[in-house]
Amino acid sequence: MENQSYPVGETCLVPVGSHCILELYNCPTDLLNNLVFIRHSLQEAAKRAKSTLLKEITHQFHPYGVTALALLAESHISIHTWPETGYVAVDIFTCGQHTEPEAACKFLLQVFQAGDHVLLHFPRGRLTPQLQELGNSLLLQPS
Template sequence: MYENQGQLFPYTGVSRDLNCPQMKCAGRHCLVDFWGARYLQDPEQIETALRNSAAAANAVVLHVHVHRFGGAGGVTGVALLAESHISVHTWPEYDYAAFDVFLCHEADPTAAVEVLKTVFQPRQEQVREIRRGEIFPRQGEVIPRSHASTAKAESPIGPRGPRTNRH
């Protein structure tokens, strides 16, 4: 028997597929690329931007960590949220920053992205949104209850069985 889909992924929306009018997903993930942005080496500005973008999205900040690499290096930062995370990696030598804004529940990743655009003022940007963990009730698979209750973070279980995270 499968886990109740409403409990597994309770976030519903309207599908673009007219044959499946209801969908459920784990969250919305915005992949944000900025070129020619400000503050690529400024950890204080980046931390403030992470906090302000989380607030704009109605997300709860649990912890923020920002690290500046030495010399002409960039900054890596993450805001750990009750609703997932917002992260950034900057490459000043390429005049580039990559943000991930992954939020669930009622938090709005597009509101967070707008704050990031305002703060960093990129000359060029690309924003892509992905609905993570979409489940189509008539077609999709979900994690069987027996697997969901025994899954460990080190060994995630998906619809096709165990998998490993390899980069």
């Protein structure tokens, strides 16, 4: 791989973090447009992940929708809402052995009252047997 950013043979074999992508469907519309509720949920999710909240940014879109970002000492949490479809996109990336991003996902699943959800969870910082090289990119293969 000529475009890789690390020398061959020096690939990190230990994960540096954990990445969760949470898709929430069929959530109550009123929750997804409530900036105060989403800000509180973001703060509590950071606590549940056993992470250190450094800063948060929220934005209310008009006529509807909210984006909320938490900068963590351990990385980040983002929440993006689409009230018109009852959908919430959540991204939680944490590093360190003490963090629990899955606990934050479980909390968000409950408070957003999702009728359905998809959770993807994978280690960051190492190549696993599920990754297959495709030219200059990697494709995650189902196990």
